[in-house]
Amino acid sequence: xxxxxxxxxxxxxxxxxxxxxxxxxxxxxxxxxxxxxxxxxxxxxxxxxxxxxxxxxxxxxxxxxxxxxxxxxxxxxxxxxxxxxxxxxxxxxxxxxxxxxxxxxxxxxxxxxxxxxxxxxxxxxxxxxxxxxxxxxxxxxxxxxxxxxxxxxxxxxxxxxxxxxxxxxxxxxxxxx
Amino acid sequence: xxxxxxxxxxxxxxxxxxxxxxxxxxxxxxxxxxxxxxxxxxxxxxxxxxxxxxxxxxxxxxxxxxxxxxxxxxxxxxxxxxxxxxxxxxxxxxxxxxxxxxxxxxxxxxxxxxxxxxxxxxxxxxxxxxxxxxxxxxxxxxxxxxxxxxxxxxxxxxxxxxx
Numbered sequence: 073x074x075x076x077x078x079x080x081x082x083x084x085x086x087x088x089x090x091x092x093x094x095x096x097x098x099x100x101x102x103x104x105x106x107x108x109x110x111x112x113x114x115x116x117x118x119x120x121x122x123x124x125x126x127x128x129x130x131x132x133x134x135x136x137x138x139x140x141x142x143x144x145x146x147x148x149x150x151x152x153x154x155x156x157x158x159x160x161x162x163x164x165x166x167x168x169x170x171x172x173x174x175x176x177x178x179x180x181x182x183x184x185x186x187x188x189x190x191x192x193x194x195x196x197x198x199x200x201x202x203x204x205x206x207x208x209x210x211x212x213x214x215x216x217x218x219x220x221x222x223x224x225x226x227x228x229x230x231x232x233x234x235x236x237x238x239x240x241x242x243x244x245x246x247x248x249x
Numbered sequence: 250x251x252x253x254x255x256x257x258x259x260x261x262x263x264x265x266x267x268x269x270x271x272x273x274x275x276x277x278x279x280x281x282x283x284x285x286x287x288x289x290x291x292x293x294x295x296x297x298x299x300x301x302x303x304x305x306x307x308x309x310x311x312x313x314x315x316x317x318x319x320x321x322x323x324x325x326x327x328x329x330x331x332x333x334x335x336x337x338x339x340x341x342x343x344x345x346x347x348x349x350x351x352x353x354x355x356x357x358x359x360x361x362x363x364x365x366x367x368x369x370x371x372x373x374x375x376x377x378x379x380x381x382x383x384x385x386x387x388x389x390x391x392x393x394x395x396x397x398x399x400x401x402x403x404x405x406x407x408x409x410x411x412x
Binding site for chain 2: 078094100130134151153156158159160162166169192194201
């Protein structure tokens with residue numbers, strides 16, 4: 073990266089793309105509270121997520137993980153049952169952990185950019201089939217300061233709505249700006 | 250059921266006989282700005298993909314989300330533990346340093362303990378992800394049951410859902 077940061081410093085862009093990028097970044101700078109101020113200990117947020125075959129492919133491709141166990145979608149055929157040791161295609165083990173962000177950051181409020189995920193302690197309890205409807209619940213259990221930094225801790229449960237099975241459990245910390 | 254990447258899987262697999270001290274061969278990935286700034290990962294936070302914004306917040310370059318490193322470590326674990334990694338496993342991970350755009354990240358693992366459990370073992374593996382200069386970015390532990398008898402778990406296949 074050059075000493076003077078440039079919008080196109082890490083990938084080629086035309087003048088039009090640079091202008092669009094600066095517009096987009098500007099649009100993200102909306103009025104919002106720091107995450108620390110948005111969360112109270114005891115807050116519980118919950119959402120349901122249908123883990124479609126396309127969503128799984130999107131995730132797996134974005135980490136370049138081409139394990140065929142995750143394929144419930146294939147080019148030309150589209151939806152397929154897939155194959156895994158549990159029968160049909162299954163969801164990558166840490167996929168639901170990523171989507172916790174969309175629950176613990178209250179999507180009905182302006183998004184506070186600049187927070188960083190720093191820690192997780194995850195239990196992968198049962199495989200989740202591709203296509204499952206899961207409920208992700210995040211409860212704020214602590215806010216603490218460490219070496220001058222402010223952290224918010226959540227505990228998370230992910231339940232398969234259709235079977236009622238607890239599939240995933242996690243404790244995670246967010247460093248608030 | 251045929252295992253994914255069957256030939257590789259046979260060669261690189263932790264079994265009940267695997268000793269403490271065994272080293273896993275990890276996966277290697279480049280922190281590609283195009284992936285870091287994708288809608289799935291960091292599009293909503295320009296610290297993950299915009300050099301200008303990252304510099305304004307004091308970063309020397311855009312940083313990858315920690316969850317990408319966790320996914321890499323999980324991929325290594327699925328390579329070595331297979332289906333066992335999806336039942337009763339634990340993965341604790343701390344993001345100790347930022348992963349910057351264009352760094353090459355490699356995951357690592359070492360078996361540090363195996364404790365008898367039922368008719369198998371609970372394996373404990375120290376895991377980490379580091380860059381091309383050997384700087385650790387993510388550190389943690391993984392626990393997985395291997396060789397333990399469990400009831401068969403058969404999932405229902407996906408059925409189309411009306412929008």
